[in-house]
Every structure is written in C-alpha cells, then in structure tokens.
Amino acid sequence: MSQQIIPKPLGRLIQDFCKLPGIGEKTASRLALNILRRPQAEAKELAAALAQLHNSIQLCSCCFTFSENDPCAICGNPKREASLICVVEQPGDLLAIEKAGNYAGHYHILHGVLSPMDGIGPAEIKVKELEARINSGTIEEVFIATSSTVPGEATASFLIDFLKKKPIRLTRLACGIPMGMDIKYADKHTLARAIEGRSETR
Numbered sequence: 203m204s205q206q207i208i209p210k211p212l213g214r215l216i217q218d219f220c221k222l223p224g225i226g227e228k229t230a231s232r233l234a235l236n237i238l239r240r241p242q243a244e245a246k247e248l249a250a251a252l253a254q255l256h257n258s259i260q261l262c263s264c265c266f267t268f269s270e271n272d273p274c275a276i277c278g279n280p281k282r283e284a285s286l287i288c289v290v291e292q293p294g295d296l297l298a299i300e301k302a303g304n305y306a307g308h309y310h311i312l313h314g315v316l317s318p319m320d321g322i323g324p325a326e327i328k329v330k331e332l333e334a335r336i337n338s339g340t341i342e343e344v345f346i347a348t349s350s351t352v353p354g355e356a357t358a359s360f361l362i363d364f365l366k367k368k369p370i371r372l373t374r375l376a377c378g379i380p381m382g383m384d385i386k387y388a389d390k391h392t393l394a395r396a397i398e399g400r401s402e403t404r
C-alpha cells in the first residue's frame with residue numbers, strides 16, 4: 203500500500219507496530235488492518251490494556267521482574283527456595299524457565315547483557331543489586347542462566363569472576379542449549395534438562 207493512500211490513523215498504528223521487535227512493515231500492516239476489521243469494542247479493549255500497562259505493572263524490588271505486586275508472586279511465595287537465585291537476562295527468560303517446570307528457586311533479572319560496544323557495562327544492568335542480595339547472607343547458590351549468545355556468555359564470565367570470592371555455590375546451565383541460542387527459544391524439555399544438570403563453575 204503506498205504511503206499516500208493509507209489513512210493517517212492507520213499509518214500511525216503501522217509505524218507504532220514497526221517499533222516492536224520482530225515486526226516488519228508487512229506484519230505491522232497486517233496487524234493494523236486486522237484490528238480495523240474487528241469490532242470496535244475489541245480495539246477499545248486493546249487500547250485500554252495498553253493504557254493500563256505502565257500504571258498497573260512495576261518491577262519487583264527484589265528480583266526486578268515485571269509484576270502487579272511487590273514482591274512478585276515468586277519472591278512472595280514461601281514455598282520457593284529463597285536461598286537459590288537464577289540469574290537471567292530478561293523477564294521473558296524467567297517465563298521460559300518457569301515453563302520448563304523443574305525450578306523452584308528465586309530469580310534475578312539483569313535487564314540486559316554486557317555490551318561494551320553499546321556502552322552497556324556492569325553499572326547499566328542489575329549487577330550491584332545482585333551483589334547486595336548475595337551480601338544479605340541468605341543466598342546459598344547463584345545459578346547463572348544467561349543465553350549462550352556471545353554477549354550472554356560474556357556476561358556469565360563476568361559474573362563468575364565477579365562473584366567467585368563470595369561464599370556461595372556458583373552454577374551454570376548445563377549444555378544442551380545450542381550455542382548462540384537465546385534461552386527463550388529453547389524447547390522446554392531441553393531447558394528442563396539443562397536446569398537439572400546445572401554444574402559448578404569452579
């Protein structure tokens with residue numbers, strides 16, 4: 203569809219969808235047109251959900267995942283092992299590990315990976331918050347589950363070095379996750395096996 207014949211409000215929605223990861227202009231147009239074809243009530247519901255998002259969701263002050271409540275449902279659950287922390291890059295990775303179904307500890311979301319080229323160092327991700335949790339003295343094991351991508355591996359190496367003097371067990375996901383793969387895209391059985399077989403880093 204040429205730019206001139208797209209009505210402005212539709213064009214704006216297409217541009218907004220294009221800002222989302224993995225959405226190109228073709229998919230954005232398909233989504234926008236699909237919303238237009240559906241009943242107006244559905245579009246209103248979607249708009250209301252979007253408007254509500256930032257008001258009703260915050261970061262858990264303990265693990266930094268997105269949550270309606272603080273602490274989140276995991277940090278606030280007395281049945282979870284509070285002495286075990288799984289370190290992941292993003293909230294989506296937490297969901298992937300929860301889906302694998304065999305992890306009962308807590309989490310720590312870094313909100314990124316080290317990427318010196320992009321100016322992202324340890325101060326830009328939640329490393330000092332992780333250190334503070336470890337220093338509180340209640341943590342026995344830190345299980346590093348960053349992705350097996352180059353920045354994910356670099357972040358894991360940094361954390362292993364940074365935390366090696368702490369009186370904790372440091373473990374990593376076992377192999378089985380293909381090199382270069384974001385853990386969000388690993389199938390849940392492979393991920394469950396990698397969690398089960400996590401190994402000491404030293």
Ligand SMILES: [Zn+2]
Pocket residue numbers: 262263264265266267273274275276277278
């Ligand atoms: Zn939490």
